[in-house]
Amino acid sequence: MTESLEALRGYVHFLRERDGVRQVRLSRTAREGLAKLAGEGKVSKVSVAVPGGSAVGSRRPPGDGVSPVESRGPAQSTVARSATATSSPPPTTSVANTPPLEITGSTKVEQLRHLAERAAVCVKCPHLVARRHTVVFGVGNPEAKLVFVGEAPGEEEDLQGEPFVGRAGQLLTKMIQAMGLTREQIYIANIVKCRPDMPEGVTGNRKPTKQEMETCVPYLRAQLEVIKPIAMVALGATAVEGLLRPVGTIGSLRGKFLEYRGTPLMPTYHPSYLLRNQSNTEKRKVWEDLLKVMERLEMPISEKQRNFFLKV
Ligand code: SF4
Structure with missing residues (x-):
């Protein structure tokens, strides 16, 4: 039943994202299931949160007797939280059991939208x-020649629903601009689409586990299959690991193209590394990696660009 509750919560999120729905009606079966859990003390209150929502509308899915489910604003779902608190979280699905995602739609925009809709209601973890x-699916141009891949959303990304919008993201935007590009021209996505959870009361972010990456990576694979970039940049060792399994440290990998399913993949340091190590020497290493990507994309490179961060 816990998984059903998670699915319900995911469905409410999906409706909110797609239709702006703030109130959902439940079938009698679902209502009775929730009431049973409440009777067993597993759920303290029959209500489902819609972050950022308020009771402004409703949508009635097909079914028998229906009953409204209250929308509680930005707080957590009482149902989902309570259910989770009274049972161990089920393990994530192993990649071995996860077939490639079916890609539907006739245009890249449509195909990515369908995948994003699936991710929005995904409850595999x-x-x-x-x-x-x-769910931080990804952002950018479906026709992008270049895709940047990170590891997972952090706190800021989880709140805003877009990858790389925190401090590291702002630095990534500057790197993209230094290449003569904009975020709208490229595509940015993470291996894992949901923020890796942190213990209650602990701030900061953690890297995703191997299992979380293996469970979620089919979404990224499908995104790349749709976009078909000419080149990719993996930001940090975890991103490389998520794409290619463990192949070495980022210090040993960066600067040389690897290959991901036929596409050249340049590993480089994660922007957060540059926030911690702000010397021109480290910035130049990342810049040289990006220069190689620009060459691979046959982009024009000015003398000024070639010399960025050379004064060490
Ligand atoms: S991390 Fe990925 S696989 Fe796991 S629930 Fe989120 S979207 Fe689904």
Whole structure:
């Protein structure tokens, strides 16, 4: 039943994202199931949160007797939280059991939208579903020649629903601009679409586990299959690991193209590394990696660009 509750919560999120729905009506079966859990003390209150929502509308799915489910604003789902608190989170699905995602739609925009809709209601990692605010699918141009891949959303990304919008993201935007590009021209996505959860009361972010990456990576694979970039940049060792399994440290990998399913993949340091190590020497290393990507994309490179961060 816990998984059903998570699925319900995911469905409410999906409706909110797609239609702006703030109130959902439940079938009699679902209502009775929730009431049973409440009777067993597993759920303290029959209500489902819609982050950022208020009771402004309703949508009635097909079914028999229906009953409204209250929308509780930005707080957590009482149902999902309580259910999670009274049972161990089920393990995430192993990649071995996860077939490639079917790609539907006739245009790239449509195909990515369909995948994003699936991710929005995905409940394969219940422990992440219980705490996420949004599913951070990816952003950018479906026709992008270049895709940047990170590891997972952090706190800021989870709140805003877009990858790389925190401090590291702002630095990534500057790197993209230094290449003569904009975020709208490229595509940015993470291996894991939901923020890796942190213990209650602990701030900061953690890297995703191997299992979380293996469970979620089919979404990224499908995104790349749709976009078909000419080149990719993996930001940090975890991103490389998520794409290619463990192949070495980022210090040993960066600067040389690897290959991901036929596409050249340049590993480089994660922007957060540059926030911690702000010397021109480290910035130049990342810049040289990006220069190689620009060459691979046959982009024009000015003398000024070639010399960025050379004064060490
Ligand atoms: S991390 Fe990925 S696989 Fe896990 S619940 Fe989120 S979208 Fe689904």
